[in-house]
Amino acid sequence: MPSAEFTAKAEAVQNLTTRPDDGELLKLYALYKQTTVGDNTTAKPGIFDLKGKYKWQAWKDIEGTSQEDAEQQYIEFATELIAKYSS
DSSP states (O other): OOOHHHHHHHHHHHTOSSOOOHHHHHHHHHHHHHHHTOSOOSOOOOTTOHHHHHHHHHHHHTTTOOHHHHHHHHHHHHHHHHHHHOO
C-alpha cells in the first residue's frame, strides 16, 4: 500500500505548471506502476501502439525492483521534478 507521501507527490506531479519531458514522464510512470502493481506481467502492446510500447518498456526495464524501493525512488524523483518545474 503506497504511503501518504507517495500519494501526495503523485498528486503534486499531476499539477505541475510545466510538463516534464518524455523521458522524465516515462520514468515517473514506470516507478508509479512498479510501486502500485509490482513487476510488469502484461502483454507487450502491438506494433502500432508506440506510446504504449514506450510505457510498457520503461516499466519492464525496472522489473525486479521491490515496490518499497520503487516508491522511495518515485518520491525522490518527483521531489526533483517539483523543484525543477514548479513556478
